[in-house]
Amino acid sequence: MARLHQSQRKIAESSSRFKVLRCGRRFGKTTYAVEEMKGACLFEPGPVAYFATTRDQARDIVWAELLENVIGTTNYVSHNEQRLEVTLRRPDGSLNRIRLFGWENIETARGKKYSLVVLDELDSMRAFEKQWREIIRATLADYRGRALFMGTPKGYKSLYRLEKLSKTNANYEVFHFTSFDNPFLSVEELDEMRGEMTVTQYAQEMLAEYHKMEGLIYEEFNRDQHIKALPFTPERWALSIDFGYNHPFAAGIFAIGSDNSLHLDRMVYKRKLSDEQRMNAVRDLIGDTKLDFQIGDSEDPLAIDTLNRQLGLKIQPVVKGAGSVLEGINKSKSLLHQGRLTMDPSCEDLAWEKENYSWKLDKNDEPLDEPVKQDDDACDMERYAVITIHGTKKKEFRVRTA
Ligand SMILES: Nc1ncnc2c1ncn2[C@@H]1O[C@H](COP(=O)(O)OP(=O)(O)OP(=O)(O)O)[C@@H](O)[C@H]1O
Ligand SMILES: [Mg+2]
Numbered sequence: 415m416a417r418l419h420q421s422q423r424k425i426a427e428s429s430s431r432f433k434v435l436r437c438g439r440r441f442g443k444t445t446y447a448v449e450e451m452k453g454a455c456l457f458e459p460g461p462v463a464y465f466a467t468t469r470d471q472a473r474d475i476v477w478a479e480l481l482e483n484v485i486g487t488t489n490y491v492s493h494n495e496q497r498l499e500v501t502l503r504r505p506d507g508s509l510n511r512i513r514l515f516g517w518e519n520i521e522t523a524r525g526k527k528y529s530l531v532v533l534d535e536l537d538s539m540r541a542f543e544k545q546w547r548e549i550i551r552a553t554l555a556d557y558r559g560r561a562l563f564m565g566t567p568k569g570y571k572s573l574y575r576l577e578k579l580s581k582t583n584a585n586y587e588v589f590h591f592t593s594f595d596n597p598f599l600s601v602e603e604l605d606e607m608r609g610e611m612t613v614t615q616y617a618q619e620m621l622a623e624y625h626k627m628e629g630l631i632y633e634e635f636n637r638d639q640h641i642k643a644l645p646f647t648p649e650r651w652a653l654s655i656d657f658g659y660n661h662p663f664a665a666g667i668f669a670i671g672s673d674n675s676l677h678l679d680r681m682v683y684k685r686k687l688s689d690e691q692r693m694n695a696v697r698d699l700i701g702d703t704k705l706d707f708q709i710g711d712s713e714d715p716l717a718i719d720t721l722n723r724q725l726g727l728k729i730q731p732v733v734k735g736a737g738s739v740l741e742g743i744n745k746s747k748s749l750l751h752q753g754r755l756t757m758d759p760s761c762e763d764l765a766w767e768k769e770n771y772s773w774k775l776d777k778n779d780e781p782l783d784e785p786v787k788q789d790d791d792a793c794d795m796e797r798y799a800v801i802t803i804h805g806t807k808k809k810e811f812r813v814r815t816a
Contacts, residue, residue: 421595422446430587434576435564438593438620439607443564447532448479450562455502455510456489460529460557462512467538469516473498475534477514520545527556536576537568540789543575544762566619569627571769575637593620612779627772629781631743632793634750635768641759644679646671652707652802653700655721655729656795657714663687664795665699666761670706674803675754676796683763683792692717693724700725709798732798740783742797745804755800764792 418426422442425433426449437443451462466472477498484490484500491501491509498514515522517539531550536542554561567573580586593604608616617623626633648669655665666681682695705727710718712731722729749755757764771793773781 418446418449419597421591425589428587430585432561432586434573434580434586434588435562436567436573436577436588436622437564437591438622439566440593440596440599441591442596444476444534447534447562447564448476448483451512451530451532452483454530455512456504458529460527460559461510462530463523463528464512464514464532464534465517466534467517469519472514472516480512520549523549523553526553528553529557529559530562531559532562534564536563536565536573537571539572541762541766542572566622567624569769570624574624590622592622628779629773629775631771631773631785632747632750632768634747637765639753640750640756641765642756643758644669644677645756646675650706651703652709652799653705654795654799655710656791657711657717658791659686662791663692664791665696666795667699667703668799670803676749676799676803678757678761678764678796680758681761681764681792689720693721696721697725707802709802732802738801742801746797746800749800764796767792
């Protein structure tokens with residue numbers, strides 16, 4: 415069993431219900447989590463759940479270490495590689511479990527009950543606040559369970575927001591440590607890590623400080639300013655869709671103001687929807703809103719036709735002329751800057767994407783004029799609405815009649 419180092423002990427000694435670990439790389443977060451999970455499994459009433467970003471990551475990061483820590487102890491009963499689950503016997507003879515999950519399968523936690531939930535690498539977890547509110551928080555209700563949020567910051571994201579929350583909510587306690595607080599890392603190793611980083615990376619990765627993410631596209635985006643209830647009287651409404659199956663299907667209803675300000679009122683954001691599920695989702699999304707614009711990703715004409723037929727819609731493919739991506743992004747940035755591109759608090763998936771959507775970097779880490787094609791589905795959906803309402807080269811960007 416690993417003995418906790420001094421800084422890890424400080425975390426262990428706290429009896430706060432929700433512990434937020436903002437720590438530099440290699441501080442010993444995961445090692446600490448294993449100890450805390452073992453303790454909770456043996457001495458607290460309900461089971462323990464550990465989440466990494468993906469299931470593969472959970473297996474790679476913590477499975478071996480967990481087994482190493484329990485096999486051979488008097489409490490060990492069994493483990494199941496397929497379920498990534500360990501069973502231990504508690505001092506009173508009853509059995510309890512620790513199970514590892516991937517954040518991409520967060521839905522599987524619905525309806526479960528836990529004494530402890532651990533979230534490792536919090537800032538990589540998509541739409542954390544929403545999933546916390548809608549799924550995880552309730553899993554801790556029965557046992558008045560605890561949570562351990564940990565990670566190295568990746569900009570002003572979930573860790574930062576939890577830290578802000580901790581100032582007004584006494585259930586939360588933040589622990590800030592750097593990579594240098596791990597006495598088991600050699601000075602040479604730390605120097606080597608530092609030598610390979612830019613100053614900003616060093617501050618973020620090793621000192622666990624908050625820094626603006628490098629190469630971020632929507633730098634202007636700010637939750638306090640851009641997430642709100644509908645700020646104007648809508649004159650028109652638009653439906654915009656970015657189709658996807660393995661990637662999320664993203665559809666949104668935008669309110670349009672008299673000065674063409676855009677506000678995303680509500681959205682759908684889901685992977686692996688069947689044709690029928692997609693149809694139902696879009697029908698529910700539209701409700702009885704009268705649509706003045708209906709636009710969809712032109713790369714998927716078949717999906718557009720299908721939806722039009724199923725629901726009697728008139729979705730038009732967005733014409734993507736050369737440079738339309740950049741034009742749409744620039745227009746969105748200028749609208750954000752003017753406070754004229756906003757979203758309802760329920761649209762957290764778009765907020766999350768906006769905080770991650772980045773330019774590709776060249777070999778010197780300088781941003782190129784091309785976005786990374788990843789986690790961009792809601793951003794694309796929004797961009798189609800923006801270029802439809804604000805496209806300057808009307809011919810090139812106008813909605814094409816089918
Ligand atoms: N209490 C401890 N006793 C002995 N070794 C430790 C202890 N805590 C951490 N270590 C060692 O320090 C290294 C980093 O630990 P760990 O992987 O837990 O850090 P981390 O903060 O999760 O790192 P990352 O940022 O890579 O996720 C590992 O080699 C681990 O074995
Ligand atoms: Mg770790």
